[in-house]
Amino acid sequence: MRIDPEKCTECDQCVDFCPVTCIFEGDGTYFIDEDECVECGVCLLDSDCPTDAIYMPEDSKRYPRSIRAAFSDPAVQYPEELFPDLKQGGRGTEEMKTNDVTGKFGRGEYGMTLELGRPGIGTRLKEVEKVTSKLSSLGVHIEDDNALYFLLEDPEKGTLKKELLEEKVLSVIVEFKIDKTQLEDVVIDLSAILETVDTVVSWGLVTRFEDDGSLPVTERLEKLGIQVRPNAKINLGMGRPLVEE
């Protein structure tokens, strides 16, 4: 995003709307630090600029910068030329939301979601690469239905396309599955790598409920020092046809 200095009246109305705090007062105008801007569009859409001084420049629509809006503004679709086989909208996949009809996550496995940049900090893609390369070294297959997969240069190594590494987005979700037996090893390795990234990470785990409604994974996680929050997203099994094991 950019502010037209000819139109800006320095009313400062847009400043607080920026989720990544990159609008500043300059010499006779406010300006957006375009290196920090994630192109989420909130300043443009919601700050109600009295002179319409905020706009999205053409540079922001060109690759590689175009990646920013795709991973920051939920109204922006992934450009087909960059994501030719991606049939999924949004930053993540259907994950557990439709697990009752897809059976994507079985009883013998867990899904993992690592959302880098969330909440409200944003992330450079080079931070995402730290995680994807570590996962690849552990033999983990990164979900290929997720938009992130299309940013990978080498899915086997978990490396991202070099021209994207300095791009900044509001968040990226790394999704993958593990066998239940791998939980302890993966959590220990991931906990270590997450302490090295220069952003925050919201970590999620997908599991099936046991027949009695319990979630035994919480005890295993607590033994590893991972506290499970009391609130969660729960698929109630109302989809049809229901996939059961």
Add this chain to the structure above:
Amino acid sequence: MSHSAHRCGTVKNLQNDYTIYARTSRFVNRQGCGPKLRKILEILLAEKPVNFGSSHSGKSFAAGLDPKEYAESLDKAYAIACCFSDRSAVRNVLEKLKEADTGISIVVSGLIDEVRNVAWELDLKPHSALLSLGIHGRKELLPEEKILEVTTMCGHGLVATHLVEDVMDKVKAGDLTPEKGAKFLAQPCPCGIFNLHRCIEILKDSSITDSENEENKS
């Protein structure tokens, strides 16, 4: 995406915060889902949700989304998101959805124990969960917890920390009512899962002065 899985808060103030998500699968039941989504929307609206919408609609009910126009647009949609602030409304919705048997997956975010108990009351069998294992990495970059309780109600992260701080200051100074403040803060979140009722309570709580807090404690 996991946009309602990581809402920050205490057990107490998450007690009245539920999101309901009706989601089709492109592998199974998306084709021709419009009429079913409209039926689900009808059920949700009958229980007076706090907010609703979806990213395809571009704006939420709190930001002016018209329910009739939204219903018509559902032929091009694949999901509906909605939030409620009381358990009985959620129970009523789920009871009616069970009866309607649309075959569309229904996901409820909220306190695990509460959601599970509501499901059991209706003979529903919870299938899968996305658990939140918390925030990791550079947590020192985060604002204080009270701010996070508001900002994380928009899962896409579009409600800015400084906007919340500004509204909290104005409410505290008596320049803005908590109701107007909550409506203002809901604007950037297009999906309709920003819970205005919960936000009002958080704003009221934050407007209590430190001395009043001390008095309440004693």
